[in-house]
Amino acid sequence: MSSLKQKITTKDAPDALPHIFSQAIVANGFVYCSGSIAMHPETLKIVDGDVAAHTHQCISNLSAVLKAAGSSLEHVVKVNVFLASMDDFKNMNSAYENYFGEVKPSRTCVAVKTLPFQTDIEIECVAVLPPTTGKL
Numbered sequence: 194m195s196s197l198k199q200k201i202t203t204k205d206a207p208d209a210l211p212h213i214f215s216q217a218i219v220a221n222g223f224v225y226c227s228g229s230i231a232m233h234p235e236t237l238k239i240v241d242g243d244v245a246a247h248t249h250q251c252i253s254n255l256s257a258v259l260k261a262a263g264s265s266l267e268h269v270v271k272v273n274v275f276l277a278s279m280d281d282f283k284n285m286n287s288a289y290e291n292y293f294g295e296v297k298p299s300r301t302c303v304a305v306k307t308l309p310f311q312t313d314i315e316i317e318c319v320a321v322l323p324p325t326t327g328k329l
């Protein structure tokens with residue numbers, strides 16, 4: 194493994210395919226979080242509920258990964274949201290608007306044909322590391 198990148202792992206977020214991808218990578222002062230689906234960290238099953246409930250779970254998972262990396266939702270600078278249907282846009286936003294602090298990150302939202310586990314939403318983000326964390 195290159196010393197220029199640090200793998201982040203936490204049991205507080207799903208790690209369903211650790212041999213395929215890392216939950217996050219820290220490099221050059223940034224935390225690159227893998228796409229999070231609404232999977233419960235212990236059951237590794239998609240939680241019950243609609244896209245709003247799934248949005249909350251995705252962001253909870255991202256929050257756990259960011260915490261493990263020494264960052265937080267408030268330090269997120271970019272979000273990509275992938276929906277299986279743009280019909281869910283409004284409902285997703287109703288959950289999403291509760292997170293990421295007052296200055297919202299830049300964001301892209303697109304609808305895609307399908308998502309892993311046939312779920313309805315996947316969210317990925319990039320955050321900055323506060324200077325005091327001592328990580329890469």
Ligand SMILES: CC(=[NH2+])C(=O)[O-]
Binds near residue numbers: 228230
């Ligand atoms: C779920 C996910 N992030 C992936 O790449 O399959």
